[in-house]
Amino acid sequence: MPIQWNYRFALRTEGMKSSIIRELLKLTQDPDLISFAGGLPAPELFPVKEFTEASQKVLKEHGSKALQYSPTEGYIPLRELITERMNRDGIPVSADQILITSGSQQALDLTGEVFLDPGDAILLERPSYLGAIQAWTAYQARFVGAEIDKDGVNPDALRDGARSSPKFMYILPNFQNPGGTTLSEERRRKILELSEEFGMPVIEDDPYGSLRFEGEHLPPMAAIDALSNGGSLEHVIYLGTFSKILAPGLRLGWVAAKPEVMRYYVQAKQGQDLHTSILTQMIAYEVAKDGFLEEHIRKICEVYGQRRDIMVDAMKRYFPEEVTWTVPQGGLFLWATLPDGLDTGPLFKQAIAEKVAFVPGYVFYAPEIGKEPLRNSMRLNFSNAKPEQIEEGIKRLGRAIEKMMG
Ligand SMILES: Cc1ncc(COP(=O)(O)O)c(C=O)c1O
Structure with missing residues (x-):
């Protein structure tokens, strides 16, 4: 008898969805695309040398415990x-x-x-x-x-x-x-x-x-x-x-x-x-x-602070003046809001055409009966892209927003 898989899955699978962000990220693989979408740290700051040395040391000195x-x-x-x-x-x-x-x-x-x-x-x-x-x-x-x-x-x-x-x-x-x-x-x-x-x-x-x-x-x-x-x-x-x-x-x-x-x-x-x-x-x-971790965190903070400034400065120059945003004092993200009535869902497609990506804000709203997510916001990550990419990416995004606002 063929297996009727749908009858076999637990009820809890009905509510399960693949993360929209992970789906969106699949669209952002184009190397020319500048992505502000993921929550990714700056890869060039990863302490690769320290990890290489530590891996060797752990395996050499405590290999049997580590495995x-x-x-x-x-x-x-x-x-x-x-x-x-x-x-x-x-x-x-x-x-x-x-x-x-x-x-x-x-x-x-x-x-x-x-x-x-x-x-x-x-x-x-x-x-x-x-x-x-x-x-x-x-x-x-x-x-x-x-x-x-x-x-x-x-x-x-x-x-x-x-x-x-x-x-x-x-x-x-x-x-x-x-x-x-x-x-x-x-x-x-x-x-x-x-x-x-x-x-x-x-x-x-x-x-x-x-x-x-x-x-x-x-x-x-x-x-x-x-x-x-x-x-x-x-x-x-x-x-x-x-x-x-x-x-x-x-x-x-x-x-x-x-x-x-x-x-x-x-x-x-x-x-x-x-x-x-x-x-x-x-x-x-x-x-x-x-003390390595604390030293490393200081370095990360310095870089992310600069990147936030570069992003905010570029937004001031390239975004229509009706757009507002949060200016976080730390972390990886800021939240930008377009005028009421605009929708960052369609804007996402425009932005991809301009080769820049973000995450539309509505994906971050838990489903609630009788409540709709706000659709005019977006999350922008400032930690991952390099300064010149941030400048260029915000310029492209500003263009996409202006096109949408007509
Ligand atoms: C608020 C929050 N919690 C938890 C996580 C999960 O992080 P991880 O599983 O990498 O520790 C993230 C990742 O972005 C996050 O933003």
Whole structure:
């Protein structure tokens, strides 16, 4: 009997979609095309020499350990290095509260596995990180969105959403993807008060927090939480990653949470992949240790700050004056908005014809009954293209926008 595959797939596959960004990226393979679409770090900054030396050292000195199965929680020296960084940031976790994951994308998936039953609601920013929406759609979650403004998500909008009894809130406090916005300390505190009032955990996803090239560092919500709760993470589960501060190809991220929560993350990870590659963890530790990582982050920040300036300066010269944008103080992205009524979906096709790419803003909106995504925005990445490409790419995009505006 032939297999009727459609009857065999689990119900959860009905909501599954391939990431629109990954589909768009397939269109951007033309070498003449300038892409502001992906969330890619600057490849010329990857410390290739250091990784080459570290790989050889790890294999030579600890080869049999590096190629063996290892504990789910992760490589202890790497967890200690993460702990030290987090402690410096005011989050008083110990290494046994850190679980190494295969990128923070896996931490998002584990969050779904640990917390979500079909139909559960998630309270999140509108727009938000597409990879999280994709991961939690597979757990048949419902989304309740709270609009962001130029200062990030408004706690009052979150309060409205909290009435739908979400399982947790998902917050990107620093240089939000896609909005480029940062939450003030006051908003962070208000969100934590909401978490306390509604008994609703906060998933704090912070891939960009260390990539601040301007302005004053703000305490992570996990730090504020711990400070007001005797050093314990009572409300926050913190997600971090090496993707943007070292290299995304490593696929190394982490979760930090209180021990009773961490237990379930560890068990869920055991079912997914036993552990993250120990070889990669050992090599990354070898590269990152003894201050290299901090030095490297300083370098990245300098370059990304310059690239943001070049992009903003070019936008001032080449975009019609009705277009507005966020000016992030760190991270990888800014968010540009065209006049009401214009649609960046068709603009994307025009832009491809001009050989420049971006991500239309509507893809970052979680599906919600009765709510439509804004269609006149776009996300622009400023970390990946070289300065002369940024200038030229914005010129091309300005041309495409002008054509569209007639
Ligand atoms: C907000 C956010 N969270 C998580 C991730 C996933 O990162 P990774 O799995 O590479 O650690 C990204 C990647 O762009 C992101 O922007």
